Amino acid sequence: MSLDDAETQLAAQEAQLVDQIAEGNIEEPMRELYRRYAKNLYRYGLHILGDEGLAEEMVQESFVRLLRSAGRFDAGRGSVGAFLIVIARSAAADIRKRPSSRLLLPVEDFQLPPLPDSTDQILDSLILREALDKLSSAHAEVLRLTLEEGFTQAEVAERLGLAIGTVKSRTFNGVRALRSALGERGFNAA
Amino acid sequence: MPPDSKADLAHPEAADWVLGTMGPAQAEDFPSHLADCPHCRAAVAEFGELGQLLQHLPPAAEPPPGLEDRTIASVLAAAAEYSTPTADRDSDPEDQAATRIQLRPQIPPPPADDTQIQPTPQIPPPPADDTGAEVTRLPVWRRYQGRLAVVAAVAAAIIAAAVAIPLSLGGGGTTTVVIPLHATTAAKLIGDGAASGKATAQPAGQSWTFNMTVHGLKVLPGNEVYECWYATSGSTKLHPQLISGGTFIVDNSGSTTVTMTTGVDPRQFRTMEITAESPGTGALKGAVLLIGQTL
Numbered sequence: 215m216s217l218d219d220a221e222t223q224l225a226a227q228e229a230q231l232v233d234q235i236a237e238g239n240i241e242e243p244m245r246e247l248y249r250r251y252a253k254n255l256y257r258y259g260l261h262i263l264g265d266e267g268l269a270e271e272m273v274q275e276s277f278v279r280l281l282r283s284a285g286r287f288d289a290g291r292g293s294v295g296a297f298l299i300v301i302a303r304s305a306a307a308d309i310r311k312r313p314s315s316r317l318l319l320p321v322e323d324f325q326l327p328p329l330p331d332s333t334d335q336i337l338d339s340l341i342l343r344e345a346l347d348k349l350s351s352a353h354a355e356v357l358r359l360t361l362e363e364g365f366t367q368a369e370v371a372e373r374l375g376l377a378i379g380t381v382k383s384r385t386f387n388g389v390r391a392l393r394s395a396l397g398e399r400g401f402n403a404a
Numbered sequence: 405m406p407p408d409s410k411a412d413l414a415h416p417e418a419a420d421w422v423l424g425t426m427g428p429a430q431a432e433d434f435p436s437h438l439a440d441c442p443h444c445r446a447a448v449a450e451f452g453e454l455g456q457l458l459q460h461l462p463p464a465a466e467p468p469p470g471l472e473d474r475t476i477a478s479v480l481a482a483a484a485e486y487s488t489p490t491a492d493r494d495s496d497p498e499d500q501a502a503t504r505i506q507l508r509p510q511i512p513p514p515p516a517d518d519t520q521i522q523p524t525p526q527i528p529p530p531p532a533d534d535t536g537a538e539v540t541r542l543p544v545w546r547r548y549q550g551r552l553a554v555v556a557a558v559a560a561a562i563i564a565a566a567v568a569i570p571l572s573l574g575g576g577g578t579t580t581v582v583i584p585l586h587a588t589t590a591a592k593l594i595g596d597g598a599a600s601g602k603a604t605a606q607p608a609g610q611s612w613t614f615n616m617t618v619h620g621l622k623v624l625p626g627n628e629v630y631e632c633w634y635a636t637s638g639s640t641k642l643h644p645q646l647i648s649g650g651t652f653i654v655d656n657s658g659s660t661t662v663t664m665t666t667g668v669d670p671r672q673f674r675t676m677e678i679t680a681e682s683p684g685t686g687a688l689k690g691a692v693l694l695i696g697q698t699l
Contacts, residue, residue, distance in 0.1 A: 244479050245472065252467050252475070261462035267684035273467065274475045278482045335457070343462050361461055366425045367416035382416040385423070389451050389458070396454075 228294035229287070236284035244277060251295060254340045255302050261339075262306045275305040292333075299333045338396060345395030353388035356381055414447035422448060422455035477590035477691040581605045581670045583696045585618065585678065590691035596622055599658070601678070601694055605670045612670060614649065617661040618694065621654045624680055629653055631681045631690075632664065634673035647673065651681070674698040 228250070231243040255276055259269030279301045287297055346357060359365045359373065367385065371378040411418075420426035421434050421444075438444050585601035601618035614632075621630065632649035647668050654660045670676075678694035 240483055241476060241480060245476055248472050248475055252472065256467035256471070257462035257465055260465050261460070265684075266465075266468075267687060269465075270468065270471055270474075271687070273471060274478045277475050277479050281479050281482055282486075335460075338457055339460055339462055342457060343464060346461065347464055357458075360419075360423050360425055361458055362463075364425055366420045366427070371416075378416050382414075382419055383412065385419045386412060386414075386447070386451070389422075389454060392458070393454050 225289065225293050229289035232280070232284050232287045232294055232297075235281060236287070240281065244281070247280070247294065247298070248277060251298050254295075255298065257343060258299070258302060258336060258340060259306060263309060268309055272302060272305050272309055275309070276302040279305060296333050296337065299336050303333070303336065341396055342392050345392045348395075349388055349391055353384050353391065356384040357388045357392075360385060410443045410446035411450045413443040415441065415444055418444040418447035419451075422451045424455065424459040473594060474590075474691050477594065481588055481590045481691065579607055582699045583670065583676045584699070585616075585676065585694040585696035587620075588692050588695050591693040594622075594691075594693075596620065596693055599694055601696070603676055603696070605698075608665060611665050611667050614664045614666065614670075615661065616664065616676075617659070618654065618678065619657075619659045621658045621678075621693070623654060623656060623658065626682070628680055628682045630693075631679050633677040633679065634666070634668045634670070635675040635677060636673055646677075649676075670698045 228247065231247055234243040252273055255273045256269050259272035260266060263269050263272060276298060280298060283297075283301065287294070346354060346361075349357065355374070356370055359370045360367070365373065367381050368378055370376075371381045374381070415437075417426065417430065417434060417437070421431070421438075426434060438448065581604065583603040583605070585603065587597050587599045591597055591599055599618065599620035601616060603614050603616035605612045605614045607613075616632065618630075624630065629651040630653065631651045633646045634649055636645040647666070649666050649668065650662070650664045652660055652662045674697055676694075676696050676698075677692045679690035679692055681690045
């Protein structure tokens with residue numbers, strides 16, 4: 215079976231799960247979709263809301279909204295994953311607007327990232343996250359220190375006791391590996 | 405790209421520029437370096453767009469183990485709410501009917517030996533269109549009659565309250581309101597279906613004292629606690645209007661009796677909810693396990 219065939223079959227399965235929810239058979243299809251998408255939704259929520267509790271709330275709210283919207287899902291217009299991301303983005307926006315969601319930190323100390331403009335951007339960032347988790351440890355370590363800790367190439371070299379040229383080549387090769395993960399779904403960053 | 409490509413000959417600062425880790429002073433000088441260095445330009449051209457995306461990478465976090473059950477419980481509670489209108493919803497039933505989601509009848513599962521992906525089942529249109537049933541529109545006065553009855557009932561209740569409350573509060577007597585608590589669908593899902601409780605509230609000066617007894621709740625693990633919330637009738641999950649009444653734990657038999665003093669008037673905050681919470685932002689996060697209305 216080709217990759218395209220497998221994706222088509224997966225999309226059909228997931229569309230069927232949403233149809234079952236719309237028909238009133240809720241629990242098992244909802245659990246299946248939760249198991250497939252909760253991790254990505256939670257990561258997105260944590261990134262965009264900056265708080266574990268609010269991210270959990272966003273995940274719960276997204277699936278409740280999926281229940282309400284299941285009858286309107288049109289498989290011809292996109293995947294279930296994209297549909298859920300649209301729902302989650304809207305839930306996150308509503309939670310961010312709520313005064314009680316604001317963290318008890320001075321504004322200058324904490325700034326939530328902007329809401330991404332498009333569903334594609336969110337999907338891309340989630341795919342990149344998964345690809346980063348699967349990178350070889352040498353590449354992942356360098357990229358993790360850079361992307362998550364904010365260290366410069368020189369600082370990473372110092373921390374890991376590596377030549378700066380090694381850090382640079384691991385960074386570039388790691389980023390290339392991430393790009394190829396995105397390339398499988400048509401992302402064509404030069 | 406071959407290893408001796410121009411991007412691989414770029415200075416390490418090009419990676420800092422692309423991935424957003426360059427300090428502000430260096431970032432000020434780097435554009436002029438970029439103009440003179442073809443290798444760094446090649447790196448920026450190769451990785452620039454992806455670098456933007458990588459700067460907004462979500463964290464590598466896993467959802468907590470209990471979230472699946474809590475989410476499914478929330479979904480099922482919402483489904484039950486849509487299919488069963490509650491007594492204290494908005495007063496206009498015509499409006500309710502327009503917005504309430506009606507779950508469609510469940511379709512039979514496919515045969516067990518059928519492993520093929522089935523085509524998307526045709527969703528039947530709403531019954532009114534499906535059956536071609538005749539829609540009988542009541543004459544205008546009949547429709548208003550229902551509303552008039554509601555208005556009259558509300559007016560009568562307001563007049564009764566206006567008379568009764570001063571008599572009970574100002575006349576030296578006591579006003580006691582009762583809030584019976586019953587298990588929600590979410591509670592049933594996690595094995596707390598037999599849980600129940602009752603609260604009574606009496607005015608205490610400018611505040612109210614609640615005495616609440618609960619039975620049949622699980623002993624919570626770790627530092628989780630049960631929390632009591634008061635909600636207005638307009639409170640929804642998305643736009644909550646809640647005030648926390650306090651937290652409590654239960655004894656080994658799943659019971660406890662607690663006394664809480666609060667400024668909340670149970671005749672305005674007519675819904676009491678009990679959730680299980682763990683330390684966090686202080687916002688309601690857990691599924692509602694017990695719920696009740698002021699009688």
